[in-house]
Amino acid sequence: MAITLSENAAKRVQKFLDQRGKGIGLRLGVRTSGCSGMAYTLEFVDEAQPEDLAFESHGVTVLTDPKSLAFIDGTELDFVREGLNEGFKFNNPNVKNTCGCGESFNI
């Protein structure tokens, strides 16, 4: 069971955390909503929750809740640039189809 960051993603997360000046890590999660069932969430973490599961990847602490983990276990978070646009991308092995938007998916 694990969630990992690509090296590039870890570098970015660390930089954003440094600029923000506070925060203990990154939270990955899943919530139900969107055009094909579920959606990813990506947030800074100031405080860990008791039920949180923690992973360490390239020096960055990644937190998730157990319910979310069932859907995103094995995910590698990457940071990519597409033209002028740049941001994070979930490479989630559990996903059967996405809606093409990159934000929501089905298992």
Add this chain to the structure above:
Amino acid sequence: MALLQIAEPGLSAAPHEHRLAIGIDLGTTNSLVATVRSGETAVIEDEAGRALLPSVVRYMHGDSPEVGYEAQLRQSDDPHNTIVSVKRFMGRGLKDVPGAAATPYRFVDAPGMVRLETRAGVKSPVEVSSEILKVLRSRAEAALGGELTGAVITVPAYFDDAQRQATKDAARLAGLNVLRLLNEPTAAAIAYGLDNASEGTFCIYDLGGGTFDVSILRLRQGIFEVVATNGDSALGGDDFDERIARWATEQGKVAELQVTDARLLLSLARKAKETLTDNDSARITAALASGQELDLTLSAETFFELTADLIAKTLAPTRRALRDAGLGVEDIDGVVLVGGSTRMRHVRSAVGEFFEREPLTNLDPDKVVALGAAMQANLLAGNRKADDWLLLDVIPLSLGLETMGGLAEKVIPRNATIPVARAQDFTTFKDGQTAMSIHVVQGERELVSDCRSLARFELRGIPPMVAGAARIRVSFQVDADGLLSVSAMEQTSGVQATIEVKPSYGLSDDEIAGMLQDSYTNAQRDIESRNLREQRVDGLRLIEATQAALDQDGARLLSDVERISIERAMETLRVLLNQSDYGAIKRASESLNRATAKFAARRMDASIQSALSGKRLDALEA
């Protein structure tokens, strides 16, 4: 495919509902767009990696116009159709644009705002600005991968209502949802205040391409308050360019300058100026239309001498801002430099000397404003907890109403923080008065004729009452964008009228500066003329009241001798009212008061008696 950004804890957006917000610095010379992604604020660059978009629009036949660098390149060979510095024309009539005659444009003087004739038709400054905004908008949409929730657009602190409205209109025309207009210096303070967690009193010194703004801001526990603003709308980097161009013309003994030569020399001058920021000399070479070749070398030292007075010109408004804030240079905890022109070495050293401290320069001076705007946009779009920080701006000149005798009554004082709402009660002057005209003015002077007229409207349907009985509450409301609306309501009957103040054109920065200056130099004279007007109003009111009383009860309650002596005192006062000795008017009013004292007492007795005998008191008073 949308890429994800990191949200603040608990603030993840639902898919397809990302609150993509941008900040735009719509500058006279250059414009920029910035955004906050994963908590990081950055300017969005174009495909070529350039942050700035020159605020230049070149109209073509039929096609959509060229905007930015390509348009800038064609400035000298297509001057009529290439619009630069359009910000100067926003919300202005032709006569309000300083130096309009010196520009190559074909102006069409339209009511309210000037228009420009181009090969693609007649264009308003709002349309020209919207072309710049459209380019920034599509740049942002490409970079953020989605539709924008909204934008914060910055305007100079001194922009009046008409100029702010024009800016908003341009944004709407470009398909942007305006979250808020934000004063440029305030945006700069946001950028610095948040990134450096600074506290204290700061001076924002902004010397851009065409305008100079100076603001005194107070930062306390994340709360920004603008305590004073000042500036000069016709002073900026362009003036430095002009000095160099003039120097080159003289040095090269150029007899005749074509329009294209002038443009060419100006852009070469700007290059030379920017070179001198990091070098000790700059070479200027040009082939003029006449065939003459120029080859000159300008030393930094000569450049500094040529432009020393321009820098001195920025220090006068700086002093005024300090004085308005009631502060000395020793009270300033930090000086922030904003605007590309503050890169010049002699500007930095002059500002440093004036404030006796090194100015803050750790953010890029031409990006600071856009960065602050992006932070504000991010907050307004709901990507941060709203209580993180608060923001206050100020009213540059007092807002008020005309009252009796042509006096200006201030309702919202200058430098009040916005948004703000204030109300003041007024009453009727004449018996049975059923309408009241409301004249909204802006300025510091005592007399309406010395202030700027913003709007007039009428409150009708006031029920007839005795003079002074109606209670008319006039409310002024200035929203977060600095736009004013005024409403009036008669309290006993509830009749009301409202106006949104949209003057066809407003106060220019120069006018604001000039009016402020006037208010200081004329303070003494103003006080005297206020005294005179007040005495006149009082005297007139006294005569009217006495006359009404005489008409009603004179025959019943006065002997002939008594009546004649009252009429004589009235006549004396009436004559003096047309002269300008307010002391004499005051004394004449007092003696009329004395002459009517007995009469007034008898009327009082009579009214009490009739009240006792069952008559209504107010029927007698009327």
